[in-house]
Amino acid sequence: MPQNTAPVIAFLGTGSMNGSILRGVLASGVPADRVRATTRSADSARCLAEETGVQVLSSEADADANARAVDGADLVLLGVKPYAILELCDEIREALDPQTVVVSVAAGITLDAMAEHLADGQPTVRSMPNTPSSVGRGVVSVTGGHHTTPEQLAIVREVLAQVGTVVEVPENQVRAVTGVSGSGPAYVFLLAEMMQKAGEKLGLDPEVARVLAKETVSGAGVLLSPDDADAEALRKAVTSPNGTTERAINTFLDGGVEQLVADAAAASANRGDQMEEEFCG
Numbered sequence: 408m409p410q411n412t413a414p415v416i417a418f419l420g421t422g423s424m425n426g427s428i429l430r431g432v433l434a435s436g437v438p439a440d441r442v443r444a445t446t447r448s449a450d451s452a453r454c455l456a457e458e459t460g461v462q463v464l465s466s467e468a469d470a471d472a473n474a475r476a477v478d479g480a481d482l483v484l485l486g487v488k489p490y491a492i493l494e495l496c497d498e499i500r501e502a503l504d505p506q507t508v509v510v511s512v513a514a515g516i517t518l519d520a521m522a523e524h525l526a527d528g529q530p531t532v533r534s535m536p537n538t539p540s541s542v543g544r545g546v547v548s549v550t551g552g553h554h555t556t557p558e559q560l561a562i563v564r565e566v567l568a569q570v571g572t573v574v575e576v577p578e579n580q581v582r583a584v585t586g587v588s589g590s591g592p593a594y595v596f597l598l599a600e601m602m603q604k605a606g607e608k609l610g611l612d613p614e615v616a617r618v619l620a621k622e623t624v625s626g627a628g629v630l631l632s633p634d635d636a637d638a639e640a641l642r643k644a645v646t647s648p649n650g651t652t653e654r655a656i657n658t659f660l661d662g663g664v665e666q667l668v669a670d671a672a673a674a675s676a677n678r679g680d681q682m683e684e685e686f687c688g
């Protein structure tokens with residue numbers, strides 16, 4: 408994306424997720440002056456501005472921070488907690504240009520609910536990203552709203568492609584995306600935490616166990632990175648017949664790990680459904 412024609416992006420609510428996308432966008436070469444951001448507290452605005460060089464406004468210090476940030480923006484990424492998304496739509500509704508595309512990264516907030524809280528015809532996109540976006544290795548789904556043209560969706564895809572792989576899904580599959588990749592990095596980090604604890608139980612020094620667990624998980628992630636990488640083949644390459652790994656893998660499988668992972672992904676997806684009922688009515 409040529410830098411001088413990069414769309415102007417406003418990140419409203421720039422914490423863990425929107426902050427990851429913002430960092431990924433900047434790392435891809437988009438100049439800081441094409442980006443603005445908001446947070447609630449003045450402290451987090453200051454920290455983010457110092458770290459990134461982006462103009463960050465705080466709603467605590469300026470009640471109009473969000474409305475100011477969307478002025479002249481081509482894209483607006485809503486990254487507050489789900490319960491606050493529709494209120495934020497109300498807040499910025501009058502300040503938005505009719506062509507500005509409003510992208511929500513929130514779990515459990517539907518395109519219909521967003522449309523009800525924005526001006527008629529405002530283009531919207533529902534997205535489900537994940538935090539590896541901060542290092543350009545995110546995976547993110549997009550679903551265009553009723554008033555979003557293919558060209559507008561293409562611009563959103565192009566921006567999000569700066570921070571990872573983009574897939575397009577129908578809205579009824581966002582719950583599944585959430586269960587697999589939105590929440591997914593936490594499953595992998597949990598595994599790393601558990602591997603560290605297992606190492607300690609086996610007698611390793613805690614720091615040595617931490618390094619072994621983290622390097623193993625991140626190294627395995629790198630092996631799985633190429634487009635044609637195959638998780639099953641990579642697993643088999645570690646697993647000698649009647650060797651040590653086979654015993655470990657069988658312990659996982661006999662303990663029901665496959666069902667547990669399916670149940671965990673379904674629990675995440677179901678919580679997304681529940682949030683739709685709670686917040687979108």
Ligand SMILES: NC(=O)C1=CN([C@@H]2O[C@H](COP(=O)(O)OP(=O)(O)OC[C@H]3O[C@@H](n4cnc5c(N)ncnc54)[C@H](OP(=O)(O)O)[C@@H]3O)[C@@H](O)[C@H]2O)C=CC1
Pocket residue numbers: 419420421422423424425426445446447448449451452466473486487488489491512513514535536537538589590
């Ligand atoms: N975390 C993740 O891995 C993922 C999160 N999401 C979605 O991202 C959204 C945000 O989650 P997450 O990033 O984890 O949450 P965080 O709490 O980390 O970030 C929320 C941000 O919103 C800011 N904020 C709160 N109220 C306002 C306001 N009125 N105006 C401007 N900014 C405000 C907060 O400011 P301050 O820092 O000052 O409190 C904070 O920066 C959620 O909707 C979630 O469903 C989606 C996919 C993955």
Ligand SMILES: O=C(O)[C@@H]1CCC=N1
Pocket residue numbers: 514585589590
């Ligand atoms: O935990 C959550 O609700 C958010 C959505 C997906 C990842 N984090």
